[in-house]
Amino acid sequence: MMVPENISDDELLRRALAGDEAAFAALYRRRQAGIYRYALQMCGSRIIAEDVTQEVFMALIRVERLNYDPSRGSLAAYLYGIARHHVLRCLERDKSYVPLADEGEEADAPAAAAAITDNNDLLADFAHKEMIKQLHAAIATLPAHYREALVLCDLHELSYAEAAAVIDCAIGTVRSRLHRARALLIEKLRPTRGKGDDSCGEIEVASHAVNPVRCLI
Numbered sequence: 778m779m780v781p782e783n784i785s786d787d788e789l790l791r792r793a794l795a796g797d798e799a800a801f802a803a804l805y806r807r808r809q810a811g812i813y814r815y816a817l818q819m820c821g822s823r824i825i826a827e828d829v830t831q832e833v834f835m836a837l838i839r840v841e842r843l844n845y846d847p848s849r850g851s852l853a854a855y856l857y858g859i860a861r862h863h864v865l866r867c868l869e870r871d872k873s874y875v876p877l878a879d880e881g882e883e884a885d886a887p888a889a890a891a892a893i894t895d896n897n898d899l900l901a902d903f904a905h906k907e908m909i910k911q912l913h914a915a916i917a918t919l920p921a922h923y924r925e926a927l928v929l930c931d932l933h934e935l936s937y938a939e940a941a942a943v944i945d946c947a948i949g950t951v952r953s954r955l956h957r958a959r960a961l962l963i964e965k966l967r968p969t970r971g972k973g974d975d976s977c978g979e980i981e982v983a984s985h986a987v988n989p990v991r992c993l994i
Contacts, residue, residue: 850942
């Protein structure tokens with residue numbers, strides 16, 4: 778049975794818990810990619826990210842242990858919270874970090890190739906991908922509590938309230954961590970930016986006013 782695309786996450790979950798496999802599949806298709814990217818951006822390991830994603834959706838079918846409360850936040854935030862729990866366990870178990878790969882590059886290659894019409898476009902595309910790699914590498918070196926604030930708010934566009942629900946902290950804490958994460962990221966990216974390159978704006982601008990992630994992606 779086809780599931781309407783405009784149906785809410787909560788309704789999909791309700792139907793899935795009632796045994797509707799199509800609803801569960803629709804919810805998985807809608808949220809799986811974001812959860813996987815979050816886990817990958819936090820830990821840098823595709824294997825761990827795949828395991829975390831599987832654990833997140835397995836948690837949804839363990840009805841007796843499901844403690845989702847819509848009044849406390851969105852289902853997406855709840856899923857990120859489960860993913861966070863598993864990611865932190867993995868990071869605690871393995872203190873080393875695997876360098877972040879440029880995920881999606883192979884999948885995007887056909888579309889990118891179609892868009893490249895001359896050598897100038899090719900060079901610009903290559904330069905952009907190199908900047909994205911530098912950005913991912915810099916994010917991977919941030920302390921975990923700063924990294925998760927930046928990943929949730931800047932890469933996954935969660936609101937402060939949603940990120941606070943995921944991290945289980947005050948909204949002000951999310952703001953301060955995000956502010957510090959952006960400042961640290963700017964410092965890490967500074968040596969990689971050429972002099973006179975204003976693509977991210979003046980580096981001296983207060984970090985709360987500059988989002989280096991949005992400048993490069």
